Amino acid sequence: MDALSGFFAILDATLRVSTPLILAAMAGLFSERSGIVDISLEGKMLASAFAAAAVAAVTGSAWLALGTGILVGIALALVHGFACITHRGNQVVSGLAINILASGLTVVLGIAWFAQGGQTPSLGSGARFMPLELPLAEAARSVPVIGPFYSDVISGHNVLVYVAWLAVFATWWVVYRTRFGLRIRAVGENPLAVDTAGLSVSRLRYCAVAICGALSGIAGTYLSTAQNASFVREMTAGQGYIALAALIFGKWRPVPAMLACLMFGFLDAVAIRMQGVSLPLIGEVPVQAIQALPYVLTVILLAGFIGRATAPKAVGIPFLKER
Amino acid sequence: MSINTSSIPLPAWLEIGLIPVLNIVMALFFSGLIMLAIGVNPIEAVGIMINGAFGYDEAIGYTLYYTTNFIFTGLAVAVAFHANLFNIGGEGQAYIGGLGVGLVFLLLDKYLPMILLIPLGIIAAGLFGAAWAYIPAWLQAHRGSHIVITTIMFNFIASSIMVYLLVNVLIKPGQMSPETRQFDESAWLPFMHDVLGWFGMEVTRSPLNLSLVFALICCVFVWVYIWRTRWGYELRTSGQSEAAARYAGIKPKTVIITAMCVSGALAGFVAVNEIMGVHHRLLLNFTAGYGFTGIAVSLMGRNHPVGIIMASLLFGVLYQGGAELAFEIPTITREMVVAIQGLIILFSGALALMLRPWVVKVYLKFKPVDEVVPA
Numbered sequence: 001m002d003a004l005s006g007f008f009a010i011l012d013a014t015l016r017v018s019t020p021l022i023l024a025a026m027a028g029l030f031s032e033r034s035g036i037v038d039i040s041l042e043g044k045m046l047a048s049a050f051a052a053a054a055v056a057a058v059t060g061s062a063w064l065a066l067g068t069g070i071l072v073g074i075a076l077a078l079v080h081g082f083a084c085i086t087h088r089g090n091q092v093v094s095g096l097a098i099n100i101l102a103s104g105l106t107v108v109l110g111i112a113w114f115a116q117g118g119q120t121p122s123l124g125s126g127a128r129f130m131p132l133e134l135p136l137a138e139a140a141r142s143v144p145v146i147g148p149f150y151s152d153v154i155s156g157h158n159v160l161v162y163v164a165w166l167a168v169f170a171t172w173w174v175v176y177r178t179r180f181g182l183r184i185r186a187v188g189e190n191p192l193a194v195d196t197a198g199l200s201v202s203r204l205r206y207c208a209v210a211i212c213g214a215l216s217g218i219a220g221t222y223l224s225t226a227q228n229a230s231f232v233r234e235m236t237a238g239q240g241y242i243a244l245a246a247l248i249f250g251k252w253r254p255v256p257a258m259l260a261c262l263m264f265g266f267l268d269a270v271a272i273r274m275q276g277v278s279l280p281l282i283g284e285v286p287v288q289a290i291q292a293l294p295y296v297l298t299v300i301l302l303a304g305f306i307g308r309a310t311a312p313k314a315v316g317i318p319f320l321k322e323r
Numbered sequence: 324m325s326i327n328t329s330s331i332p333l334p335a336w337l338e339i340g341l342i343p344v345l346n347i348v349m350a351l352f353f354s355g356l357i358m359l360a361i362g363v364n365p366i367e368a369v370g371i372m373i374n375g376a377f378g379y380d381e382a383i384g385y386t387l388y389y390t391t392n393f394i395f396t397g398l399a400v401a402v403a404f405h406a407n408l409f410n411i412g413g414e415g416q417a418y419i420g421g422l423g424v425g426l427v428f429l430l431l432d433k434y435l436p437m438i439l440l441i442p443l444g445i446i447a448a449g450l451f452g453a454a455w456a457y458i459p460a461w462l463q464a465h466r467g468s469h470i471v472i473t474t475i476m477f478n479f480i481a482s483s484i485m486v487y488l489l490v491n492v493l494i495k496p497g498q499m500s501p502e503t504r505q506f507d508e509s510a511w512l513p514f515m516h517d518v519l520g521w522f523g524m525e526v527t528r529s530p531l532n533l534s535l536v537f538a539l540i541c542c543v544f545v546w547v548y549i550w551r552t553r554w555g556y557e558l559r560t561s562g563q564s565e566a567a568a569r570y571a572g573i574k575p576k577t578v579i580i581t582a583m584c585v586s587g588a589l590a591g592f593v594a595v596n597e598i599m600g601v602h603h604r605l606l607l608n609f610t611a612g613y614g615f616t617g618i619a620v621s622l623m624g625r626n627h628p629v630g631i632i633m634a635s636l637l638f639g640v641l642y643q644g645g646a647e648l649a650f651e652i653p654t655i656t657r658e659m660v661v662a663i664q665g666l667i668i669l670f671s672g673a674l675a676l677m678l679r680p681w682v683v684k685v686y687l688k689f690k691p692v693d694e695v696v697p698a
Contacts, residue, residue: 039475083673092409092471094673096618101665105357107658112361118656241475248472286491292483295476302468311469 004145008152010269015153015161016227018265020045020219022164024243025250025257026171027215031077032252033175034208035188035314036084040076040095041216042240043102048073048220050106053120053231054113056127056224065127066160066221073217074210076102081209085202088318099240107233118233120224129158129226160222167215172254184208188312191319201319216240245298251309264294328680337682339625343671345678347623347637350666357662363655368648375647376640382647384515384529390632390639391531391596394538396617397635398545399589401626405549406582407562412459412474413590414614415481416452420591422485423451424598425493425503425605432507440510444599445537445592452591453584455481460583464576470583478614489607502606512600532600534592541589542628548585558582590614612661619664622672638664 024041031038052069056062076098083094107118114120134155140147175181183204187194191201223239224231242264250257271290278284301309355365376386396413403410410416427447432440459473489501515531549555561568561578568575597609616638623637624630645660670677 037471039471079669083669087674087677089673089675089677090409091673092411093618093622093668096411096615097665097669097673099665100615100619100668101662104658104661104663104665108357108361108656108662111656111658112654115654118658238479241479244472245476286487288483288487292480295479295483299462299468299473299476299480302472303462303466304468305466 005148005152008148010266010273011153012156013269013272014262014266015157016265017268018261019157019161019164020222020227020239021243021246021261021265022258023160023167023215023219023222024240025247025261026167026254027073027212027219028244028247029171029175029252029254029257030184030208030215031212032247032315033188033312034184034205035191035312035317035319036081036205036209037091037316038080038095038209038212039092039241039244040080040098041212041219041243042236042238043095043099044073044076044213044216045220045223045240046099046106046234046236047076047102048217049224049235050102050110050120050220050231052217052221053123053224054110056123057114057121057230060124060127062127062129062225065225066129066218069221069225070214070217073215073220074213077209077213077216078206080213081206084318085205085209088320091316091318103234106231110231110233120231122230123225127225128229129160129222131156131158132162158222158226160218160226163218164222167218168254168258175254180207185312188314191314195319195321201321205319219243242294245294248309248311249298249301252312267293328683329676331683331687333679333683333686337686342675342679342682343623343625345682346671346675347667349674349678350663350670353666353670354659354663357659358655361654363652368652368655371648371651372640372644374644375651376644379527381527381529382643384527384531385646386636386639386643387515387535388529388531388596388601388639389642390635391535391538392593392613393616393620393635393638394542394631395589395592395596396613397620397624397631398541398617398628399586399614400617400621401624401628401631402545402549402558402589403582403586404621404626405555405562406558406578407565408460408463408579408582408586409471410456410474410583410586410590411471411618412456412477412587412614413593413617414610414612415474415478416455416587416590417593417610417614418478418481418485419455420448420452420588421594421598421605421609422488423447423449423591424594428506428510428599429493429503429605432510435509437509441512441599444510444512445595448591448594448599449588450591452594453588456583456587456590457580460580463583464579486607489605493605500606503604505604510599511603512595514600530601532596534596534600537592537595539632541592542632545589546628554581590617616664619668619671622675623667 024045028038028041048069051072052065055068056065080094080098083089084091110118110120137151137155141151175184183194183199187201187204195201223235246260246264247257249260267290271287274285275287358365358368376382399413400410424444424447427443455477459470459477462468462473463470493503494501495504512532512534516526516528518533519526549558557573557578560571561573561575565575593610593613598605602609620631620634620638623634641660641663645657648655649657
């Protein structure tokens with residue numbers, strides 16, 4: 001049973017580290033499916049994480065923190081939209097600007113407001129999203145294998161972890177089963193056709209970008225008020241880019257993107273436990289090798305060596321309405 | 324009648340003079356708002372920054388030392404931009420360029436004279452940087468994977484490799500911090516205060532070294548390369564229209580790979596300034612975001628060497644003045660400069676054309692439409 005519980009502990013950690021990735025990947029999915037490249041997931045998460053932690057520290061309410069995180073995410077997404085949709089600016093440049101702005105501003109404001117070297121004050125349990133015990137978790141523990149799986153892996157996470165699962169389902173449903181989703185996909189493939197059909201390309205793209213902002217806001221809030229108990233400078237540490245990699249890995253589809261996030265999260269969870277452990281035949285695997293694996297895999301995938309990742313056709317191209 | 328302003332030509336002094344300046348003014352205006360929000364007087368801050376960047380000779384040395392890095396990374400981004408490629412990987416290419424310098428010097432610094440070591444170091448920095456850009460370039464040219472995404476991924480991969488090598492392989496034995504041993508003094512690029520000392524000029528010590536001269540030489544080379552050679556012509560043609568380039572017998576694949584290798588080599592030269600000129604050992608994170616700043620520099624400088632020198636100087640002032648500002652005013656930190664950088668990229672890059680319709684409207688007030696637009 002020891003090996004099994006160890007494995008369950010890794011799975012449990014996988015879910016915890018994959019959650020922000022999943023939320024951010026779904027965020028990126030809306031934006032990129034509508035034709036707007038979004039490398040600013042990282043910056044939006046960072047800014048939201050800071051805003052949420054700041055609000056939670058001041059008000060002591062985790063829900064207010066979540067609301068603020070979402071609003072900040074949407075605000076930055078609208079800046080991205082303003083540059084890319086209204087002014088047809090370069091989408092990569094705009095995304096990069098948001099990342100750099102967030103990376104600087106969070107530290108500047110953090111030091112000015114809290115004077116703790118860029119950190120926010122650490123949050124009490126009331127101001128955070130605390131683990132929830134799912135019904136029957138204790139009772140089910142006695143059932144072999146499935147019982148511990150339910151009580152150790154599925155149960156005992158905070159509410160945002162379950163929100164992330166819900167977000168995957170919701171994204172799938174919206175993108176593939178609603179009229180709005182059809183239009184979002186169409187505007188990312190052939191905006192001219194959507195325009196000809198009498199719909200506003202800008203409006204649809206602004207909607208998609210705003211949803212993207214809200215989801216990255218939840219991801220950021222999770223980092224600073226659920227996974228950790230304060231904001232730390234640069235706390236996203238490339239997770240926005242990993243989410244982007246997962247999105248590409250999942251070929252811009254919700255469920256495969258989620259699986260890619262889980263895989264990257266699993267690698268991360270394993271990497272921590274592999275430190276200093278010598279494997280038979282291979283020897284000690286450097287932690288850095290496992291950390292770099294998501295990026296390496298994405299490059300290999302993009303090169304078409306394991307399947308083809310085809311981006312939405314109109315992604316990155318500004319739409320100019322004919323006059 | 325509403326006019327489509329984007330089709331109205333503007334005279335050069337408006338297009339490449341006024342509009343870029345207005346964009347920077349916008350970025351600085353918002354930076355001022357941020358300062359006001361944290362209770363710092365922006366005018367006072369600008370005073371401290373300018374004094375901290377130019378006020379005394381050590382400050383000027385530091386300003387120009389930062390400028391050197393930005394010229395290299397700015398040129399790197401610009402060369403790729405001319406081929407319509409977006410190289411976000413300057414950071415990783417500079418990092419790996421440092422690896423090249425480190426390996427060459429760790430192997431040879433005891434055996435060769437300075438006259439050979441310095442050129443070898445420069446070549447190694449360029450070659451390693453170019454090699455790190457070659458892979459994304461090859462993948463873009465032959466496998467169609469998007470250069471932006473691959474260069475981002477390569478930044479992270481470079482960082483992992485460097486951490487691994489410095490922590491496990493290249494670290495000086497018996498030392499805690501992940502750094503190599505110091506190189507032999509014959510491998511050091513001379514400091515500017517030493518060089519000026521040879522000519523009898525006394526200046527305070529600063530990290531400024533001969534790399535600045537090398538950076539300015541690179542500017543001339545890049546200008547010649549892009550505007551005065553066949554390769555530069557092919558690069559620009561392919562950047563403007565791949566189809567036209569192919570029709571003219573230019574091979575876009577070769578252009579992509581050449582442009583990215585030149586770009587990567589230029590980014591790798593950051594290591595010449597940092598590793599050969601200042602630190603004299605290989606260490607973690609010596610690139611410190613200079614690769615990303617290069618994007619801001621290139622956008623501000625309109626991808627032209629002269630513009631890049633001016634933009635690099637502005638960022639040199641921001642970095643050195645920002646350090647001084649953080650020292651003088653405790654509520655402000657060096658990250659303020661990062662935020663300003665973000666705003667400059669936003670306004671000079673993504674929103675570069677935001678103000679153009681307004682400028683066109685004002686311009687048309689002074690010139691009748693039928694004179695500007697041929698009927």
